[in-house]
Amino acid sequence: MSLRFTRLSPALGAIVEGFDLATPLNDELRQRVSDALLQHQVLFFRGQDVSPQQQRDFAAWFGDLHIHPLYPKIEDTPQIMVLDTALNDLRDNAIWHTDVTFIDTPPLGSVLVARKLPEYGGDTLWASGTAAWRGLSPYFQQLLDGLTATHDFTKSFPLSRFGHTPEALANYEETRRKTPPVVHPVIRTHPVTGEKALFVSDGFTTHINELEPAESQAVLQFLFAHFAKPEYSVRWRWQPGDVAFWDNRVTQHYAVDDYRPAHRIMHRATILGDKPF
Ligand SMILES: O=C(O)CCC(=O)C(=O)O
Ligand SMILES: [Fe+2]
DSSP states (O other): OOOEEEEOOSSSOEEEESOOTTSOOOHHHHHHHHHHHHHHSEEEEOSOOOOHHHHHHHHHTTSOEEOOSSSOEETTEEEEEEEETTTSOOGGGSSOBOTTTTSSSOOSEEEEEEEEOOSSOOOEEEEEHHHHHHTSOHHHHHHHTTOEEEEOGGGTSOHHHHOSSHHHHHHHHHHHHHOOOEEEESEEEOTTTOOEEEOOOTTTEEEETTSOHHHHHHHHHHHHHHHTOGGGEEEEOOOTTOEEEEETTSEEEEEOOOOTTSOOEEEEEEEOOOOOO
16 A cells, blocks of 8 residues: 555644555554654544444554443444444543543554544544643743643543443442542653653643642643644544544544534544553
């Protein structure tokens, strides 16, 4: 396959042409997609016809897959998480977040397939943590580097939205027990490129551990606003057959909640990563 890339914004994002996700990968192609992911941070593929099993198999070329503790999954393919507005209230995605930072080894990346789209609306934005880091003054960079922050899934997934049946309540409580808040560096180093990136997000980051509560709140408010600046982001308008693959180590994203009551379904495969440093 000969791959062609069209960059979408200075900060991140590229459309990839000449690639069929349903075709089994080989090591060389995997390496080329990996390299492109490092360079562009989020890749978009159009006109794909990929089954949930093929989506899972494509994602599995890049690492072990995560099974989400709370969201619905495809029957027999639990590695594919279902984001369906008819099944769940998906407002927790309409906030800037990096996926699953509430575990010790947050995902390396995710592969998202559009299954059903509203006629218009329902765009998704991604923002680059490396671009956001470079946009800070050396003085502020120095202040942040070395700080740690706490990430907690209950910030985005409160019991009030996930405990509606006795089984759901039991599952939520078990998830709570197994998934206590975790600590990550505020500034992360990409394990492959060595680049520094902002690694806090409104979705799951509750506080900066070394600061007084009021200081932490003020700094986080600033960082969330800074990270969300259009200069560091790209906005994707979905079409049927679109697939997005992002580097979850150095980006955050936001699913725009502007299309309800129209029905939208997305399928996500989530690739586990390593411990941030
Ligand atoms: O629905 C979307 O466009 C993105 C939802 C989301 O946050 C995710 O898949 O991780
Ligand atoms: Fe997400």
